[in-house]
Amino acid sequence: MSDRNKDKAPSKERSFSRSSTKIIAIRTGDRLHRLDKERIVIGSVISADIRIMGDGVSPLHAVIEVIQDPAQDALVARIYDLASETGVFIGGKKVVSQELPSGSEITIGRHKLGFAFEDRSKAREEAKRDKVLRSSDGRDLYGNPAEDLRPL
Secondary structure, three states: OHHHHOOOOOOEEEEEOOOOEEEEEEOOOOOOEEOOOEEEEEEEOOOOOOOOOOOOOOOOOEEEEEEEEOOOOEEEEEEOOOOOOOEEEEEOOEEEEEOOOOEEEEOOEEEEEEEEEEEEEHHHHHHHOOOEEEEOOOOEEEEEEOOOOOOO
């Protein structure tokens, strides 16, 4: 062990595990996004995980990071404003960085997003109830036929 690493305190945080029983659910208007990721990017850029358009939304507006907190033995989410012009609001209060409890309401520009942790098994059951929209090479695309999936 090098001298440089000897003085470092052990990390109290573990990274988010795909074996967790929870996933992240973010509601934007009438759409529900279920994500199984450690880092979720929100913004207007096409590569954003949650893409929202309009006035007051920066290309890379905010990021949500999810970690496994061993002290609480639970997932913990934190949102960071990425130096956006209009800011990020949680429950009506402007924040730069804040922990996100399940059920939080995030406001970015004119958009209100609902954040929650959801049981992975519940999400799978709901996906099974949806219909197969398209099959290709042995893979199925599930979705709600009432949802508009046309290109923007």
